[in-house]
Amino acid sequence: MSETVTQTKSFGERILEQPGPALVWVLGLLILGALEMGAIAEVTVAIVSALASAFASLGTAVLGGPVLPSISGSIAGGLESAATVAAGLPDLVSRSVIPNQGYQTPDGVWHGTFLGLEPKYAWLLRVALVYGYMFVFLWWLWRGYRTYVANYRTADWTPRDDMVRRLRSHSWGKFGMVVVICFVGMAMFAPTVSPSTGDQNMYNMNAHDIQYFDEETGSVEEISVLQANFQSASQGSGSQNVGLWQYDEFNRFHPFGTLTSPGQDLFTFMAYGARISLLVGVVAISIALVLAAGLGMITAYYKGLADLTVVFVSDTIQSLPSLLVLMLASMVFSHHWLGKIYNGGLLLAVMFGIVYFPNMWRSIRGPALQVAEEEWVDAAKSYGQRSSTTMRKHMLPYILGYLLIYGSMSIGGVIIGTAGLTFLGFGINPPVPEWGRAISMGQAYVTTPAWHISLLPGLLIVVVVTGFNALGDGIRDAMDPESEGEDTSAGVGATGGGA
Amino acid sequence: MSELLQEDDPATNENGPLVEVNGLKTYYDTGGLFGSNPVKAVDGVDFAIDRGETLGLVGESGSGKTTLGRTLVQLESATEGEVLFDGTDVTTLSGSDLKNWRREAQIVFQDPESSLNHRMTIGEIIREPLDVHDWPNFSVAVDDPEDRSVSVSGDGIRADPNESADITVELAGAGPSIAVRDALAMNADSVDVSVSEQSSSVSVSVSVAVSKAQLRRAHVRDLLETVGLREEHYYRYPHQFSGGQRQRVGIARSLALEPEFVVLDEPVSALDVSVQAKILNLLEDLQSEFGLTYLFIAHDLSVVRHICDRVAVMYLGHIMEIGETEELFQNPENPYTYSLLSAIPEPDPTADRERVTLRGTPPSPRDPPSGCPFSTRCPVKIRPEAFRDVDEHTWESVETLREILRERENREMGVRDHAKALLGLETGFEDFVDVAEEVFTRNGSLEAEGVATEGLDDSARIERALDDIDPVAREPLKETIELVLADKESRAHELLVETFESDCGEQSPEHHSVSDSGRTSYCHRHRSEFDDTAVAFDDLLSSAE
């Protein structure tokens, strides 16, 4: 009976019994959190205000007028003060702690940068700190999981353990995971890792001034960012070019060089662009996955008419030329409120989700039908389990892995598709940065010294898409040991192609 | 269950059978897209299962036995007929009535690999039914010597008089005395009862200090022990167990809701022989411990003989014979049962039953034969008067040819065949002469009989092949062959049927009572004008010698 006693303990009781490891972990988490308190608060506020403004514009669009202006006004006010508070919180790796913008006087001394370092070193330090922090944080979360498994979990083995073990020994999958983490980090910390800021570099160039040392006048001058950018734009000729790892004449450091007129910093553009790509990709894939998973389980569970209906709908969608549909939708909705949210980003995400779901559903359908045939599904029915619960408990866990595989493999396709559409002039409108636009801007200069404008975004897209595919491969092999060692291009997942 | 029984008329017969099945049919694919033939998996069965007994259900795969079992627990919906459980027709239940009834009838599945969700721990698996039904419901029975009207409030609900209550409150004596049912892992101290008595009514308020979650966990642990597993298995996953252990888990899950009736769908056929006996013993122990009623589905006849009180033999959706196990095994009355039993090696070498091999495979349940379902394969099928005395080879040839034509008539025609038929093009038999030769010659071909086929044209070949056939049957067979060669296959089939058919293929038999113990058999041979099965088989086997 002694075993009975140990087994009835709840999670809380098990922690109380042996608090050491849990305490250590929570303490570590608090320290890590404290270092980035400001960023965490800022991100939270940013998300809330983005949501609030989306709702407000939705309300405006749907009801034809501002909804309850006083309320939205007070919310906006509250958010603003929250943002101020958030900005005041300590933040180890923010740009204000390690500034990289400044000017150099003839004596070689840098003014305004972190500890008077050269801007490129200040920037490098900041980027290194951001990524370092991020990886330490993720590692700490992983350690938390290990601590839980080692000390507090009741089961000494679960089927998930095997998957985790297989994923850990899958180097191609781990490579993909690292690439994906770097990409997500770039998007999340775009304001911090960029040499400039989005507002300064893209949205509001005229509202910002910078100081620089003018050799002609021999004094420190002020110039608006707009003008400075115009003068430092890469135009492909030797004198009119700011390439990789160079300073422009205003003492600004451009790790990836500058864009063509109006001459934004390419790295900043890319970092903010990563946000768009990630957002469109994640939203599109989430829509596709939710549709595919929900319909996949319903069709597998009920079969018959439900199945036929979905087959018909998905066939219809698949028979349309998706690229044309996407272009058409961007055109038609370009002046509609839906097309204005995030400069077309949301519209694109929704359209991609709809275009991608039939394929996803078809891929999910086989596994879903298979698990619906399992006797445990019948067993659940035999004791009267509700069908929705049966699907969630007895079917979803078995197709979740497939969802992850197809999701990570298709997100690359969405990223390429978004870039492609933007390249063609549809998709995401300026000034919201999108990698495809950078490629199209640099297209005329590929044979000139300004080759970096097209090449770097192009390379990055390839790397990111490969990373997502590698992660998908890793997950697939972790889920299904039989496919281990197989040719990675064969097997379940189709690689994500263009739109 | 409680509501269910209250709705019932009080005439619910406690002594009658627990399960009574009347005219039950379960068809699949009814009203399909093209109005195709449904699969008649269960095609009209009647039987009853008494309380506490084990009824075996045997048959080849495809006989519909599993579908029948699944229909009894409402995993399939019946197309026609009724399933009376304690007098209630459960095929008409839906919604919460159906859910409540499900507690009473559970099923143990065949494949322990597939019946347990691998992503859940054993504890979660066994606990799930309890969570679904919010077990225990703390039903309170009040024992009032003055028989006043009783109302229950608080954690408890009023118990159904037909069910054993979770908590029993006895009002006699000084204070109320409380008793808790054994299946609940708590003692009476955990229950707090306050009673307010009026002259004509009593209201009882119950509060329970133990949480339902705790009781469920304890119940699951009890179940684990009951089926021969250990408490610490609670947090393990199915993959960590052997097949036999997993089947124990499946059994524990089916018992969690304390059912009265359990369908055992080939519960040991996926297990090692060494484990089978243990599981069978466990099932027997559980039956006597909990007073369970079993429907034991199996294809292994020796297992059935070991564990079942009565046996039903199923073929193509029909129950061919049903009766007491020993009696049926020792003295089968139905030709199908007879053939089936003769196929298993007789443990008693002195037994004089000889082996009968069945010809062909069972017909598709989409197109069952008319008349007796066994008529296409029955070795002792009744012959029409005129052919009663033809030799065995002739009869066999006729039956084989009929089967070939029948199958061709029922085969699934592809689009091409349909198109050809529409255009009046030939869809016919390409090598019919070869087939005829093979069917009619004693040794399988003319060559094997030493006849030189060289130079013989088709009609001559057929003429020679028919030499082996009894003269009485030659004429109609020749005519049939000519029709087939003239591409009039369906006419040919009709002719064969007209000439050689008896009651077996024309009328459905009746369920004749064949012994004092109530055994019935579905066969025309029990009519007084025909020989009994045993006699017919004796004749058959002696003629073969």
Ligand code: SF4
């Ligand atoms: S009815 Fe005829 S065919 Fe059917 S089992 Fe009896 S003898 Fe055989």
